[in-house]
Amino acid sequence: MKELLYIQLVDQLRKKIQLGVLKPGDMLPSENELSQEYQISRVTVRKSLSLLEQEGYTYSAPGKGYFVREPVTDKYILNFNEMNNAGGSAASSKLLEVNVVPPSTKMMYELQIPDDRYVIVIKRLLLAEGAPIAYDVKYLPYNRGLPLVEREIKYATFPELAGKKTSLFSIKKDLKICAKNASGGVCPLLNVEEGHPLLVISQKLYTAENKVIGWGEIYYIAEFCELNAMWSFGQRLYDNG
Amino acid sequence: MKELLYIQLVDQLRKKIQLGVLKPGDMLPSENELSQEYQISRVTVRKSLSLLEQEGYTYSAPGKGYFVREPVTDKYILNFNEMNNAGGSAASSKLLEVNVVPPSTKMMYELQIPDDRYVIVIKRLLLAEGAPIAYDVKYLPYNRGLPLVEREIKYATFPELAGKKTSLFSIKKDLKICAKNASGGVCPLLNVEEGHPLLVISQKLYTAENKVIGWGEIYYIAEFCELNAMWSFGQRLYDNG
DNA sequence: TAGTGGTCTAGACCACTGG
DNA sequence: CAGTGGTCTAGACCACTAC
Numbered sequence: 039m040k041e042l043l044y045i046q047l048v049d050q051l052r053k054k055i056q057l058g059v060l061k062p063g064d065m066l067p068s069e070n071e072l073s074q075e076y077q078i079s080r081v082t083v084r085k086s087l088s089l090l091e092q093e094g095y096t097y098s099a100p101g102k103g104y105f106v107r108e109p110v111t112d113k114y115i116l117n118f119n120e121m122n123n124a125g126g127s128a129a130s131s132k133l134l135e136v137n138v139v140p141p142s143t144k145m146m147y148e149l150q151i152p153d154d155r156y157v158i159v160i161k162r163l164l165l166a167e168g169a170p171i172a173y174d175v176k177y178l179p180y181n182r183g184l185p186l187v188e189r190e191i192k193y194a195t196f197p198e199l200a201g202k203k204t205s206l207f208s209i210k211k212d213l214k215i216c217a218k219n220a221s222g223g224v225c226p227l228l229n230v231e232e233g234h235p236l237l238v239i240s241q242k243l244y245t246a247e248n249k250v251i252g253w254g255e256i257y258y259i260a261e262f263c264e265l266n267a268m269w270s271f272g273q274r275l276y277d278n279g
Numbered sequence: 280m281k282e283l284l285y286i287q288l289v290d291q292l293r294k295k296i297q298l299g300v301l302k303p304g305d306m307l308p309s310e311n312e313l314s315q316e317y318q319i320s321r322v323t324v325r326k327s328l329s330l331l332e333q334e335g336y337t338y339s340a341p342g343k344g345y346f347v348r349e350p351v352t353d354k355y356i357l358n359f360n361e362m363n364n365a366g367g368s369a370a371s372s373k374l375l376e377v378n379v380v381p382p383s384t385k386m387m388y389e390l391q392i393p394d395d396r397y398v399i400v401i402k403r404l405l406l407a408e409g410a411p412i413a414y415d416v417k418y419l420p421y422n423r424g425l426p427l428v429e430r431e432i433k434y435a436t437f438p439e440l441a442g443k444k445t446s447l448f449s450i451k452k453d454l455k456i457c458a459k460n461a462s463g464g465v466c467p468l469l470n471v472e473e474g475h476p477l478l479v480i481s482q483k484l485y486t487a488e489n490k491v492i493g494w495g496e497i498y499y500i501a502e503f504c505e506l507n508a509m510w511s512f513g514q515r516l517y518d519n520g
Numbered sequence: 521t522a523g524t525g526g527t528c529t530a531g532a533c534c535a536c537t538g539g
Numbered sequence: 540c541a542g543t544g545g546t547c548t549a550g551a552c553c554a555c556t557a558c
Binding site for chain 4: 283284285319320321322323326340341342343
């Protein structure tokens with residue numbers, strides 16, 4: 039089990055930072071120094087330092103050197119999948135309504151559309167083991183020639199719906215998470231009493247050019263939704279393979 | 280404004296993926312092909328492909344080639360800072376209680392400690408412009424010789440407290456987010472009525488070796504807490520500089 | 521066996537920061 | 540000015556995959 043050179047180096051540097059030998063703001067040895075000290079080429083040293091930077095430990099300042107970063111403590115990786123966030127793994131959904139309607143002022147504001155642009159409204163009930171766990175409303179600016187098949191709507195997630203014409207790779211998405219109490223028409227749908235706690239997740243979809251292509255809200259019965267997020271250094275957004 | 284070679288290449292490949300010319304599962308041209316096609320060295324081609332991989336567009340399979348990744352749609356970057364998540368930028372806090380107590384069964388479970396290990400309990404009220412917006416309870420396994428100065432507790436975030444002995448770089452942190460209704464002793468503290476919606480964020484801190492070093496819950500008055508998360512390709516967890 | 525990505529080298533030139 | 544990181548090159552060897 040021989041270790042690769044650049045792995046060895048990055049491990050040693052990482053450990054020094056983790057142990058506090060190198061503290062935020064401290065300068066690392068220069069590329070040339072590391073190159074001589076470890077008897078490896080500068081290219082390989084650079085590969086190690088680049089890895090360390092990817093992991094969030096350091097940053098480089100051209101003309102000066104590499105420095106230990108002040109740890110960023112307020113960014114987490116959040117897991118969220120609208121169809122699979124409750125306990126039930128085999129989540130299904132029930133389509134309540136699909137309509138094309140003139141926009142309300144709220145919709146015009148959220149979707150950034152004029153008042154003569156129609157809006158597709160999709161209302162669903164998310165189910166786990168047959169019981170409702172969330173009420174879901176989505177709004178899409180209406181485009182002619184957008185065939186919406188019921189089966190697609192029933193099982194699709196938001197980006198899949200709004201991004202039918204757009205590659206998923208060029209979509210942006212914002213979430214807002216807050217707590218509310220159930221009131222009005224939502225109560226009978228979710229089969230909860232007035233005032234029951236809900237976790238509300240608003241989603242907004244954008245194209246790469248920041249044009250809004252979808253907006254929606256999901257009202258989860260609190261007991262059936264727990265969001266998880268984690269923070270740690272060196273974490274990656276994408277797995278290998 | 281001449282563009283760097285590896286930037287040019289990564290831009291072209293990225294665009295092909297975003298436009299759908301290259302779809303998930305498709306194989307990219309090999310390093311040698313790209314090297315010849317663009318008349319740049321293999322090292323530079325590798326730099327571009329490495330960047331593309333970092334951004335989440337592709338992955339590499341040794342002996343086979345580079346492939347377009349199936350987009351990961353369920354991971355977001357969540358912004359959360361316990362002291363600064365409400366509207367008020369100049370958030371302060373009021374210390375309600377600091378105690379060393381024998382652990383309850385709940386604490387023993389959450390902190391993974393035996394019943395003879397004492398626990399430090401810290402209760403705070405988070406304020407924005409003088410008014411309470413959240414109630415905060417933290418539990419730390421008690422260590423002898425851990426001097427807790429009131430001023431520190433008042434303004435410290437959780438990792439700063441629990442990680443006094445540990446470098447922030449070797450701490451892991453999990454969040455759980457859910458909705459609940461206010462009840463019991465929390466109501467008068469937060470000055471809300473019974474049943475008022477709350478956003479509850481549970482935090483658990485671990486060392487690099489997965490030993491629990493802290494656990495806590497923050498009860499935000501729903502109106503004063505909106506969490507934000509975002510998803511898009513190519514996003515980075517750490518800024519440059 | 522031919523082709524692929526993965527590791528590593530030595531060396532060149534550049535722009536930038538600091539004294 | 541000497542030192543730093545940033546870009547780019549040409550070439551070597553390896554392990555793996557697929558045929």
